[in-house]
Amino acid sequence: MTNAVIFPIAIPLTTAVILIFCVKSLKAQKVISLVSAGALIAAGAWLVRLVDHEGVQKLDVGNWPAPFGITLVSDMLSALLVLTTSVIALAGLLYSFYTIDSKQASMYYYVFFQFLIVGVNGAFSTGDIFNLFVFYEVMLMSSYALLVHGGTKIQLQETMKYMIINVFSSALFVIAVGYLYAVTGTLNMAHLAVRISGAENTAVLTVICLLFLIVFGLKGALFPFYVWMPGAYSAPPSAVLALFGGLLTKVGVYSILRTFSLIFRQDIGYTHTILAWLAMATIVLGVIGAVAYRDMRQIAIYNIVAAIGVMAFGISLMTKESLEGTIFYLLQDMVMKTALFFIVGAIAYVAGTNQLGRFSGLLGSYPLLGWAVFLTALALSGIPPFSGFIGKALIIRAAFEKGQLLFALIVLLSSLLVLYSVMKIFIQSCWGEARGYEQKRVAPLYVPIVALLALAVLYGIGAEFVRPYIAQAAATLADPSLYIESVLKE
Amino acid sequence: MEVVMIIVIGCLFAGATYLMLSKSLLRIIIGTGLLSHGAHLLLLTMGGLKKGAPPLLGVQAEQYVDPVPQALILTAIVISFGVTAFLLVLAYRSYQEIGTDNIEQMRGKEDHD
Numbered sequence: 126m127t128n129a130v131i132f133p134i135a136i137p138l139t140t141a142v143i144l145i146f147c148v149k150s151l152k153a154q155k156v157i158s159l160v161s162a163g164a165l166i167a168a169g170a171w172l173v174r175l176v177d178h179e180g181v182q183k184l185d186v187g188n189w190p191a192p193f194g195i196t197l198v199s200d201m202l203s204a205l206l207v208l209t210t211s212v213i214a215l216a217g218l219l220y221s222f223y224t225i226d227s228k229q230a231s232m233y234y235y236v237f238f239q240f241l242i243v244g245v246n247g248a249f250s251t252g253d254i255f256n257l258f259v260f261y262e263v264m265l266m267s268s269y270a271l272l273v274h275g276g277t278k279i280q281l282q283e284t285m286k287y288m289i290i291n292v293f294s295s296a297l298f299v300i301a302v303g304y305l306y307a308v309t310g311t312l313n314m315a316h317l318a319v320r321i322s323g324a325e326n327t328a329v330l331t332v333i334c335l336l337f338l339i340v341f342g343l344k345g346a347l348f349p350f351y352v353w354m355p356g357a358y359s360a361p362p363s364a365v366l367a368l369f370g371g372l373l374t375k376v377g378v379y380s381i382l383r384t385f386s387l388i389f390r391q392d393i394g395y396t397h398t399i400l401a402w403l404a405m406a407t408i409v410l411g412v413i414g415a416v417a418y419r420d421m422r423q424i425a426i427y428n429i430v431a432a433i434g435v436m437a438f439g440i441s442l443m444t445k446e447s448l449e450g451t452i453f454y455l456l457q458d459m460v461m462k463t464a465l466f467f468i469v470g471a472i473a474y475v476a477g478t479n480q481l482g483r484f485s486g487l488l489g490s491y492p493l494l495g496w497a498v499f500l501t502a503l504a505l506s507g508i509p510p511f512s513g514f515i516g517k518a519l520i521i522r523a524a525f526e527k528g529q530l531l532f533a534l535i536v537l538l539s540s541l542l543v544l545y546s547v548m549k550i551f552i553q554s555c556w557g558e559a560r561g562y563e564q565k566r567v568a569p570l571y572v573p574i575v576a577l578l579a580l581a582v583l584y585g586i587g588a589e590f591v592r593p594y595i596a597q598a599a600a601t602l603a604d605p606s607l608y609i610e611s612v613l614k615e
Numbered sequence: 616m617e618v619v620m621i622i623v624i625g626c627l628f629a630g631a632t633y634l635m636l637s638k639s640l641l642r643i644i645i646g647t648g649l650l651s652h653g654a655h656l657l658l659l660t661m662g663g664l665k666k667g668a669p670p671l672l673g674v675q676a677e678q679y680v681d682p683v684p685q686a687l688i689l690t691a692i693v694i695s696f697g698v699t700a701f702l703l704v705l706a707y708r709s710y711q712e713i714g715t716d717n718i719e720q721m722r723g724k725e726d727h728d
Binding site: 278 | 643651657661697708
């Protein structure tokens with residue numbers, strides 16, 4: 126038992142409360158947010174180290190022993206996700222400093238920012254399924270506020286729809302938790318896994334499992350539940366959008382990964398096949414959207430959808446190798462999607478529009494921006510040695526080993542189209558004669574972009590160094606008894 | 616008793632679905648309210664409507680009521696209260712800004728090529 130698990134939740138929470146009191150001073154807000162983001166990264170790194178040395182960490186909140194109270198659990202997967210979230214939070218802050226004006230910042234922007242991180246880190250660290258719901262709500266509530274922050278017409282209109290669909294899915298979450306509690310009589314995830322592995326009536330559990338798939342699919346933008354996303358994500362400013370693209374949908378993916386590998390193993394042949402088909406549909410429709418649009422934001426948004434499909438497919442295979450690939454891909458996707466939205470935001474800032482074709486020739490005046498797009502395209506589609514490669518390679522190899530040739534081919538083909546869709550942004554915005562954009566000062570925006578891209582490149586090149594951690598995370602997922610034992614032991 | 620509750624919950628869900636499918640924002644919000652009421656009742660019923668002593672060790676009864684569903688509902692009620700309040704304010708603001716409460720007209724955005 127250790128307190129390390131709670132710091133990634135407690136630090137942003139405390140910061141948010143402090144920020145409420147100094148909302149008048151923009152400078153104080155920035156300094157406090159930065160210090161807190163630094164502390165968060167340190168806490169995340171410490172947690173990863175601790176899990177690496179001493180195994181799964183848990184904290185029984187309020188000293189109530191494991192299956193009865195709420196337990197916070199950090200295995201390697203949670204710890205790595207928390208660390209990645211902290212890095213993205215820091216990058217998001219740096220980007221916000223230069224893109225969110227002081228009027229908007231004085232309306233509690235950084236407060237909501239911190240609460241969003243509380244929700245995301247909480248969802249990653251909790252070991253209790255109802256507590257997961259609570260952290261989802263913390264995260265969603267801040268996301269509503271951030272989405273509508275600024276109050277333009279389009280934001281109000283899209284937030285309304287986003288909220289309604291999420292209120293509906295939250296109700297569904299409560300219902301699913303109610304059913305699960307009725308059948309198993311527990312809410313602790315490890316305890317649920319024990320109860321379910323010994324259960325006789327698996328049919329009702331399969332129904333509950335699919336209910337959870339709908340709930341998490343709605344948050345994680347899985348087919349056919351992703352339709353809310355292109356609309357909602359087109360509304361907010363780039364800094365907010367990058368956070369959403371990097372963090373929110375990934376929480377949905379994480380929840381599917383956790384529940385499908387730990388709890389709902391009673392009928393893998395049925396539930397995971399459904400997940401695989403949904404994943405395929407998500408990939409296909411995602412790349413079609415990414416190829417079809419000429420709006421940079423929409424291209425990036427549909428790229429999220431396609432990537433979610435790849436991860437869901439990795440989860441559905443449920444071998445140790447595919448899980449390892451999924452985690453590899455999940456971590457790099459969080460970083461790369463944030464970077465992609467930063468870049469798209471920076472291009473839209475100098476060009477004044479998101480529409481490709483209205484401007485060209487950026488490479489002359491903004492060479493760094495141009496090459497950043499190019500690098501992102503390579504990394505997202507999984508060209509070695511960049512970060513997307515190793516995750517996809519592992520997933521596809523696992524698919525071939527399981528004999529799912531068709532699905533593996535679809536994933537491979539989708540990579541090609543993802544490459545095309547981002548390369549389209551590069552070619553149409555960077556090549557050609559210089560027209561349709563202004564000379565603006567974008568140097569401050571380069572800091573988070575270059576930092577994230579450098580991280581992604583290092584992640585790809587240094588995969589050998591990262592792999593032991595990822596392998597440890599995948600081992601805990603593939604063999605849930607490790608997780609269960611560490612949670613339920615005294 | 617459980618059967619009666621299930622029927623009530625079913626009615627709430629049916630009403631919620633009907634309201635959420637309508638076009639007026641206010642009706643949709645009332646629909647989400649009914650939906651979460653239904654979900655909370657379901658949570659309570661799923662825990663079992665046992666008649667028993669309050670879950671206190673000092674009572675020393677044969678049978679206790681399960682306290683967990685009540686704790687869950689309390690949490691869920693507070694959350695849905697907050698969300699509904701936010702929704703109402705948002706609906707009012709959008710009505711002021713966009714000039715309509717018809718969700719059908721809240722679509723489309725700036726030009727696409």
